[in-house]
Amino acid sequence: MTSKAHSSSLFISEKNKVAGGYVSDFSQWGLTNELVALPTISAPGGFMLSTHPLALGGYAVESGTSMATPYFAGCIALLFEARGKISSSTVQSLFATNSNPNVFHDGVSAYPWLDSVAQQGAGLINAYDAVHAKTVLNVSSISFNDTEYLTPTSFSLKNTGSQDVTYTIDQVGSGTVYTLANDGTTIPVFFDAGDFMETTATYASLSFSSKRVVVSPGQTAVVRVSAAPPKGLNASRIPIYSGYVTLNGTNGDSLSIPYLGAATSMRNVTILDTKHGDNVLKSSVSSKPVTAGQVFTFAGPHGAETNTSYPVFDLLLSMGTRLLEIDAKSSNGTVLGSIAQFPQEFKSRSATGASGVEWQGYMADGSNVPAGSYSLRVRALKIFGDPAKNSDYDVVETPWFKVRYVEGGLTPHRL
Structure with a gap:
């Protein structure tokens, strides 16, 4: 091996698998469970020439939010310098409505339709147009929700210039993407460059209260706008349609508002899937599913951990939930209340990790159950569900199991 002091420089040229101006294939897709349009805007962040520690050369090609975030922050600083103090919502609107949407790219090839709003947001940031725009809108995006809550909405446009402006209003649709694969799974698809989620060029039909306004x-x-979701789609796979409302003014302003919606009812989306070996009760010792009547030996508050075993609920959320409950039930069917550390709110799909939820007999109120027979009831509130309605939960009831303690029996104990 050659020492650093005597080694020569080595230059490596990496193949650029994505074309400039497109969203990187590793960029995270947005869209919240409640169908709020995210991301808001795209900023340059793939294969960026950046400063680097001097000891490591001073410059490097880097990718990710560490590149896109400071770029966007610099654009915001330029906007404040040019337009003065404005609200955060106005900042967001100016950048979003003046961004440049690009076509769909799977990391290898471009496609002949615009990329989904769920991936690129409003499009690539354009600081110059945001600074000089004479038209200010009150929104940065439009969500048409799902088929159950589909309602018309509206947006306003203000002319900050010095002359009358006539605006022509229309729309450009983008590709509709399927959230779920066509194999019955309920977890959103994963993909690599060149192997993208299924996409169709079908898009929604928009109607406007007026397609030409003078301000x-x-x-x-x-302007009031309503949407008719695209037809002929498989609603069980959660198709997400999107596109852009276009506004072209006689003053030269050319703006767009990203919109999206789900061509399904999100209340019907599965949260707790039991068809693929998940969301079942397992043994901490064997990691096998629990059978009815199986015996577990708890340590208890004063017992040793020797030869103990616990039920572990192998939790996997197909989608996020606003409320996740795990209750203990006695052998007569009485719900005793929440186990320790539950209920939990606003759980993301990946929040539980791989370890599952182990129950050692402790309850949320600080007590622990006596020896006896129990089961667990797991409930996840459906998207747009009402917490007060039992029908708005995905529910899993585990088999009954027996609890004994290392101490040879236990009466209810408060910690």
């Missing part, structure tokens, strides 16, 4: 200087116009 005087300093005045505001309100």
Whole structure:
């Protein structure tokens, strides 16, 4: 091996698998469980020439949010310098409505339709147009929700210039993407470059209260818009449609508002899937599913951990949930209450990790159950579900199991 002091420089040229201006294939897709449009905007962040520690050369090609975030922050600083103090919502609207949507790219090839709003948001940031735009909108995106809560919405546009402006309003649809694969699974698909989620060019039909409005200087116009989701799609796979409302003004302003929606009812989406070996009760010793009447030996508050065994609920959320409950039930079917560390709110799909939920007999109120027979009831609130309605939960009831203690029996004990 050659010492650093005497080694020569080595230059490596990496193949750039994504074209500039497109969303990187490793970029995370947005869209919240409640169908709020995210991400808001795309910023350059793939294969960026960046400063680097001097000891490591001073410059390097890096990728990720560490590149995109400071770029976007610099654009915000330029906007404040040019337009003065404005609200955060106005900042968001100016950047979103003046961004440049690009076509769909799977990391290898481009496609002949616009990329989904769920991936690129409003499009690639354009600081110059955001600074100089004379038209200010009150929204940065539009969500048409799902088929159960589909309702018309509206947006306003203000003319901050010095002359009358006539705006022509229309839309451009983008590709509709299937959240779930066509194999019955209920967890969103994963993909690699060139192997993308299934996409169709079918998009929604929008209608406007007016497709041509005239706005005087300093005045505001309100436009009402409604959507008809694309037809012929498999609703069980959660198709997400999206596109852009376009606004072209006689003053030269060319703006767009990203929109999206789900061509399904999100209340019907599975949260706790038991068809693929998940969300079952297992033994901490064997890791095998629990059979009815299986005996577990708990340590208890004063017992040793020797020869103990516990039920472990192998929790896997197909989608996030606003409320996750795990209750203990006695052998007569009485719900005793929440186990320790539950209920939990706003759980993401990946929040539980791989270890599962182990129950050692402790309850949320600090007590522990006596020896006896129990089961666990797991409930996850469905998307848009009402916490007060039992029908709005995905529910898993585990088999009954027996609890004994290392101490040879235990009466209810408060910690």
